[in-house]
Amino acid sequence: MEAQLMSRCRSMKISGRTMQRGFVFSIDATLSAFLLMLVLATTVLLSVQATGDPYEKLQVVRAGKDALVVLDRQGILSSGNATMVEAALNATLPKGIGAHISISTYQYANGTFGILDMDEYGESVPEGKSIYGASRNFVGIGNGQAANYSSARMWIWQK
C-alpha cells in the first residue's frame, strides 16, 4: 500500500504539474455529479408526472363556467342579491372549489356605455394558488327591451 502511494507520488513529481492532474480528476467528478443530478432530476420529473391529474385545470374551469351559466339562467346573477348569489354559488360549485365573482353593469345611452354598478360576491381571491378564470355577459331586460348590460367575471381555485 505504502509502495503504491510512493509510486503515485513519484509519478506526480515526474510531471511536476500536480494542479493539472487534480484538474483532470475534478472534471471526472463534475461529470459524474452532473450525470447523477440528471438521473435524480429525471426521477423526480417522472414521479411528479405520474401523480398529477392532467384534467385538473379543465375540470375547475368547466365548473366555473357551468356555475355562471346556471346562475344566469335562473336569474340569480342579475338579481343583485348577495345572499342569494353566494348561496347558489356554494350549492352549484363542487366541494373544495372556491370562487369570487365580480359583476359590472353598464347602461347604454347616447352612443356610449356608462358603468352603473359593480358588485363583488364570494370569497376573497387567495394568494399563492393557481387561479383560473371564467366570464359571462348577460343583458338585463326591462319592459321588453334591454335595460342594461352586465359582465360577470369569475376567479376560481381549488381550496
Next chain:
Amino acid sequence: MAKKGQGVPIDFIMGLFIFLFMLAYFLVLWDNYSQRYVAKASTIDMETAAIGIADQLVSTGGSPGNWTSAPLAAQSIGLAWRQNEIDPYRLSALSSLPYANAKKILGVGREFAIKIETLDGGRLATIGNEAYNSSKAVEVARAAVMNGSAVNVKVQIYEN
C-alpha cells in the same frame, strides 16, 4: 509499471460498480413507474371518456336534431336544448334506449351510468348501470338547469 497499472483496474472496478448500481436503480424505477403509468393511463382514458360524454350531454342536442323520434337511429346523443339546459323530453328518449344501444351510440368502451341529481343529491333520473364493487371508476359532474332548477349531470365510467 505493474504497480502503476494497478490503479486503473481499481478505478475501473469502482466505476463499473457505480454504473451497475445506477443501472439496477434505473431498472427498478423503470419497472415501478411503468406499472404506475399503465394504471394511470387507464384512469386517464376513463376520465377522458367521462369528460367527453358529460360535455356532449350538457352542451349539445344530439344528432340528428330530431333523434328523439327514433332514438335507435341516433348518431350522437345530447340532452341540451341550449347550453347547459337539459330537455326532459331528450332525457326520457335516452332513458328509453336499451343499455347496449346507448353504450354504442355514446361510444363508451366500458360500463357507464348517467345520473341526473338535484344539487342536494336527490336522484331525478338514472341511465345505465351504476358502478357496484367496481375495480376502477371515475365520475364527472356538470351543473345544468332542468325545468328551471339547477341539477347535476353525473357521468360515471367504470371497469368491473
